[in-house]
Amino acid sequence: MTRKNFVALAVALRANLPNEDSNAYEAEALLFSDIAESIMTVCQRSNPRFNRARFAAAVGLNEMQNRRALVEAA
DSSP, rough: HHHHHHHHHHHHHHTTTTTSSOOOOOOHHHHHHHHHHHHHHHHHHHOOOHHHHHHHHHHHHHHHHHHHHHHHOO
């Protein structure tokens, strides 16, 4: 896979981030994280230069984790 493929995947995933106003946000966020992690594993197997941290940021995983941390701290 190429960078172009990774960008396309990241855009598609980010468009499906869970809605934080949803009653089932925690379950949706967990499922989204699991799916993103699985996709990152496949991408890394496909291209050893794949950058997991950059991809995680691009799909919004970092933002989701930050939101969760803020909610837990409150």
